[in-house]
Amino acid sequence: MNFAPTEEQQMVRDMARRFAETEIKPVAAELDRTHRHPEEICRKLGEMGIMGVAVPAEYGGAGMDNVTYVMALIEISRACASCGVIVSVNNSLYGYPVKMFGTDEQKKKFLTPVASGQVEGCYALTEANAGSDAASLRCRAELKGDRYIVNGAKTFITNGNVARYCVLAATTDPSQGYKGIINLIVDLKETPGFHVGKVEEKMGILASGTAELVFEDAEVPAANLLGKPGQGFRQMLSGLDAGRIGIGAQACGIGRAALEDAIEYAKQRVQFGKPIGSFQAIQFKIADMATELDAAELMLLRAAWLEDQGKDFEKEAAMSKYYASDVAMKAAIECVQIFGGYGYIREYPAERHMRDAKICQIYEGTNEIQRVVVARKVIGLR
DSSP states (O other): OOOSOOHHHHHHHHHHHHHIIIIIHHHHHHHHHHTOOOHHHHHHHHHHTGGGTTSOGGGTSOOOOHHHHHHHHHHHHHHOHHHHHHHHIIIIIIHHHHHHHSOHHHIIIIIHHHHTTSSOEEEEOOBTTBSSOGGGOOOEEEEETTEEEEEEEEEEEETTTTOSEEEEEEESOGGGGGGGEEEEEEETTSOTTEEEEEEOOOSSOTTSOEEEEEEEEEEEEGGGBOSSTTOHHHHHHHHHHHHHHHHHHHHHHHHHHHHHHHHHHHHHOEETTEEGGGSHHHHHHHHHHHHHHHHHHHHHHHHHHHHHTTOOOHHHHHHHHHHHHHHHHHHHHHHHHHHGGGGGSTTSSHHHHHHHHHGGGTSSSOHHHHHHHHHHHHHTOO
């Protein structure tokens, strides 16, 4: 067993870290304050191959493995959680299903521009009454001739207000339950009957848009179907497994930022005549943060390695997602506590880490759902 990254993996991690430190971190607070989509950063990340790390080069990506993707995403998220989730959605929630289930023609047309960072993608699954119970979705896609006519609305869609392309989960027949679910690739800029609805005002990840997508007799070519009818639910579950590794990496990056800021502050802040980092109460907090974040990163790398080997990674993806996000939230809370009153002030980064970390426990399947997934796999239930 070798815990050392390959030369190529280390090169990508170092490149991502340098870019994050010089190009992203200096503007992270401003992006948070203005809620501005970081388009110029996304274009540069695309040029670096980060918007499609594990996508083959022939389809616009960097052609690397998922371990490299996790390493790069942690570094991006350390600097800005909003940028991190945009990268994650492009690579996993959108990129994974198109890469794994799309035809060569679909990949050339719909994956290449997203993986190369020219435009953003999104995955439209969640509905107002279909969150954790994803199989109960009601967005309807009826085949008429060579087109699907789509009606329904999707909520809480990351990148939804800026994405050019979307993988849309819909049902051909609600009475069939999960067997009626299909996934369609939708060009959101060229689809009559589609419009962006409400753009949400959120607690955190404020530079990442979260929007409602509305389809009213929207026409989608039947040629944009991923796989075959009846395969959509299985595709969905597989894509969510991949997405959970991405969100775990985002969480780990947020936690790393909280730890680093807490350490720096503990060295500088003087009380009772000495830096507060010399007090055991602070040292124990920092020791726990560092230990738990290291454990979370190792779990993520294991899950990514299993995916790279073509092995079942459902349990490990769920474990790493919920553990990393719980650890990140704890680290962010402790960072605020170490900063004291200053941790509650927007002038300092601690409160942003706390606001950003919370969503990682919720999206890509709540942490309660992740525990259900793990328990079923461990016990042997289906």
